[in-house]
Amino acid sequence: MARRQARRRRNNVLRHAIHRLILAIPVMFGVVLIGFLLMQVVPTDPATVRAGPTATPDVIEAIRSDLGLDQPLYVQFGLYVWRLLHGDLGSSIINNVPVVQELGATIPATVELMVASLFWSIPLGILLGTLAAYWRGSLLDRAIMAISVAGVSVPVFFLGLVLIWFVGFQWQLLPFTGRAGPFYTPEGAMSLILPAITLGGVFIGPVARMTRTAVLDVLTADHVRTARAKGLPERLVVLRHALRNALVPVVTLVGLQIGFLLGGAVVTETVFSWPGVGRLAVGAILSSDFPMAQGCIIVLSLGFILVNLAVDVLYAALDPRVRAA
Amino acid sequence: MTDDLLRIDGLRTVFRTHGGEIAAVDGVDLSVPRGRTLGIVGESGCGKSVLSLSVMRLVAHPGRVAAGHVALDGRDLLSLSNAEMRDVRGSQVAMIFQEPMTSLNPVHTVGFQITEAMRAHDARASKADLRDRAIDALKRVRIPAPERRFDEYPHQLSGGMRQRVMIAMALACKPKLLIADEPTTALDVTVQAQILDLLRDLQQETGMSIILITHDLGVVAEMADEVAVMYAGRVVERAPAGALFGDPMHPYTLGLLGSVPRLDEERENLLAIEGSVPPPFALPKGCRFHPRCPFAVPECRSEQPPLRPIAEGHQAACLRAPVEAFAA
Ligand SMILES: Nc1ncnc2c1ncn2[C@@H]1O[C@H](COP(=O)(O)OP(=O)(O)OP(=O)(O)O)[C@@H](O)[C@H]1O
Ligand code: SF4
Ligand SMILES: [Mg+2]
Numbered sequence: 001m002a003r004r005q006a007r008r009r010r011n012n013v014l015r016h017a018i019h020r021l022i023l024a025i026p027v028m029f030g031v032v033l034i035g036f037l038l039m040q041v042v043p044t045d046p047a048t049v050r051a052g053p054t055a056t057p058d059v060i061e062a063i064r065s066d067l068g069l070d071q072p073l074y075v076q077f078g079l080y081v082w083r084l085l086h087g088d089l090g091s092s093i094i095n096n097v098p099v100v101q102e103l104g105a106t107i108p109a110t111v112e113l114m115v116a117s118l119f120w121s122i123p124l125g126i127l128l129g130t131l132a133a134y135w136r137g138s139l140l141d142r143a144i145m146a147i148s149v150a151g152v153s154v155p156v157f158f159l160g161l162v163l164i165w166f167v168g169f170q171w172q173l174l175p176f177t178g179r180a181g182p183f184y185t186p187e188g189a190m191s192l193i194l195p196a197i198t199l200g201g202v203f204i205g206p207v208a209r210m211t212r213t214a215v216l217d218v219l220t221a222d223h224v225r226t227a228r229a230k231g232l233p234e235r236l237v238v239l240r241h242a243l244r245n246a247l248v249p250v251v252t253l254v255g256l257q258i259g260f261l262l263g264g265a266v267v268t269e270t271v272f273s274w275p276g277v278g279r280l281a282v283g284a285i286l287s288s289d290f291p292m293a294q295g296c297i298i299v300l301s302l303g304f305i306l307v308n309l310a311v312d313v314l315y316a317a318l319d320p321r322v323r324a325a
Numbered sequence: 326m327t328d329d330l331l332r333i334d335g336l337r338t339v340f341r342t343h344g345g346e347i348a349a350v351d352g353v354d355l356s357v358p359r360g361r362t363l364g365i366v367g368e369s370g371c372g373k374s375v376l377s378l379s380v381m382r383l384v385a386h387p388g389r390v391a392a393g394h395v396a397l398d399g400r401d402l403l404s405l406s407n408a409e410m411r412d413v414r415g416s417q418v419a420m421i422f423q424e425p426m427t428s429l430n431p432v433h434t435v436g437f438q439i440t441e442a443m444r445a446h447d448a449r450a451s452k453a454d455l456r457d458r459a460i461d462a463l464k465r466v467r468i469p470a471p472e473r474r475f476d477e478y479p480h481q482l483s484g485g486m487r488q489r490v491m492i493a494m495a496l497a498c499k500p501k502l503l504i505a506d507e508p509t510t511a512l513d514v515t516v517q518a519q520i521l522d523l524l525r526d527l528q529q530e531t532g533m534s535i536i537l538i539t540h541d542l543g544v545v546a547e548m549a550d551e552v553a554v555m556y557a558g559r560v561v562e563r564a565p566a567g568a569l570f571g572d573p574m575h576p577y578t579l580g581l582l583g584s585v586p587r588l589d590e591e592r593e594n595l596l597a598i599e600g601s602v603p604p605p606f607a608l609p610k611g612c613r614f615h616p617r618c619p620f621a622v623p624e625c626r627s628e629q630p631p632l633r634p635i636a637e638g639h640q641a642a643c644l645r646a647p648v649e650a651f652a653a
Contacts, residue, residue: 220385221427222422222424222427222428223427223428223429223430223431225383225385225422225428226422226428226429226430226491226494227430228383228414229381229383229414229415229419229420229495230414230415230419230441230442230445230494231411231412231413231414231415231416231442231445231446231498232411232415232441232442232445233411233445236441236445240430240433240441241430244432244433245430245431245432248432318432319431319432320431320432320478320480321431321478321480
């Protein structure tokens with residue numbers, strides 16, 4: 001009986017996920033369209049970039065028709081989407097490497113960085129926020145809130161530079177440029193530490209603050225009083241009846257910070273020369289490498305949508321009232 | 326009166342506010358006979374909930390119990406350690422609240438919340454055993470299809486069903502005392518009657534004592550063996566139910582009885598007494614009821630009348646009680 005109920009619960013969550021996934025399709029299309037249009041309004045001409053500074057006008061013209069740039073916009077877009085659906089995002093204007101290949105090489109680095117950052121910062125932020133809420137008004141509360149405010153006001157690049165300067169450069173404790181390998185190799189893990197501290201570090205403050213607010217809110221709820229009246233120890237009252245409920249708004253709020261996190265990833269990758277999608281995007285934009293930049297935008301947006309989807313599903317899994325709807 | 330399960334003596338519960346300390350409960354003496362029901366009545370804000378939370382030692386910050394004794398079976402609850410008190414909660418004294426909609430946790434199943442209460446006092450019980458006991462408890466509060474309800478969430482239940490779940494949970498560990506703080510106020514009339522019936526039957530079955538808090542005198546008349554009337558943090562009259570309704574002695578009680586609400590009308594409109602309960606930070610000197618008392622005399626402004634026996638088993642806190650004297 002309990003098992004059947006559990007299965008029904010899982011099915012509900014699954015249905016919810018599929019529903020959201022379908023809703024994400026038009027959003028994805030919009031992202032591709034906007035990414036495409038953005039590249040049209042940039043004043044630089046891809047054909048000129050491709051041709052190099054010494055090219056004659058006919059050469060540029062030839063390249064233009066070669067790239068399909070003389071076609072009407074909707075044809076260009078249709079062609080772009082058609083290729084995209086076949087996994088073809090074109091090639092770099094600069095070095096002719098296929099965009100997909102370049103993305104394939106950088107995506108794991110970015111995912112690794114994000115996961116490593118969230119892996120420690122979210123639990124720590126939630127722990128600090130919960131402690132601050134439970135002991136609200138105490139010295140501990142004020143200390144945690146001071147740290148989190150400081151954390152919010154420190155820009156990512158500043159934290160990164162400070163860590164590089166002291167930990168990497170002065171004390172020579174950890175590597176601070178590039179990715180020495182995948183995270184499961186010792187060198188790779190070492191090189192991941194400073195970037196993950198940097199990106200996670202700026203995330204702790206917001207998570208701690210949101211958790212504190214949410215837990216404070218729940219702690220005064222009637223059902224918490226009920227939990228105490230049952231004779232539950234405080235530890236369980238806080239974990240099962242305050243924090244567990246507070247996670248619902250916390251997950252939503254954390255979800256709203258995903259854009260902030262992606263921005264932070266771009267900066268972190270740049271500061272630490274981390275070979276991820278963010279750094280690739282910055283390089284592509286600076287060198288007017290249009291196909292590459294477009295590919296990066298699509299991947300970053302897709303990441304954004306997928307993480308939002310994950311948040312949504314998690315939200316449904318946490319709140320039975322959402323699941324039922 | 327040797328067979329009292331609970332005795333409250335000189336209980337005083339204060340809240341720290343920016344205007345200084347205020348006493349929401351101020352020198353209350355009460356007792357609850359074993360296997361019987363004590364009804365506590367009084368208008369909103371007179372301290373009924375604070376009193377019951379004080380017994381459970383669940384008064385939230387910035388409140389605290391400042392003085393008095395609460396003895397359950399002769400054991401002073403106020404001097405227990407936190408761990409000992411936790412053991413008392415749920416297993417010896419249980420509580421149900423006014424708001425069945427919010428008193429259950431929305432993210433856990435009904436079954437989880439009931440078994441959790443059992444596990445808190447019996448760590449060794451097996452999962453299957455707990456489940457059986459919880460379904461039993463749901464059956465006892467007459468919830469249809471208890472096996473299915475066990476796995477449901479509170480939002481899938483109606484208000485009346487949720488209050489039944491609260492009762493099942495409260496009774497899961499067979500407490501000696503159940504404190505019901507306005508258990509039916511939020512429910513509609515037919516459901517109200519069902520819940521009260523249920524409480525009465527369960528009391529017969531288990532022999533537990535009940536403190537029933539309400540501002541509905543009709544409910545008290547129907548349910549209570551003893552009645553205490555509270556006003557502004559104090560008990561102003563105490564008597565067996567028959568005596569209180571047949572022969573009220575305090576002017577406040579008289580006023581309340583003059584305003585027994587009819588079920589089809591708004592309660593507030595029917596209070597025959599002018600004005601409202603003074604808040605604890607603006608208590609009048611002397612008898613706290615004097616600004617609203619039609620029988621007040623000048624002495625009432627200076628002297629706070631203690632609760633004193635007027636007749637056998639009947640106490641009132643009024644300088645001029647019994648009230649028949651006023652008729653003269
Ligand atoms: N957290 C608090 N801070 C300050 N004062 C409080 C607090 N809680 C209660 N009080 C005071 O205690 C008094 C009694 O409140 P209580 O909730 O016990 O009333 P009640 O008799 O249960 O009323 P109701 O019928 O509305 O439930 C209130 O008038 C209020 O001034
Ligand atoms: S003491 Fe005086 S004011 Fe108070 S209830 Fe009695 S008659 Fe009224
Ligand atoms: Mg109340």
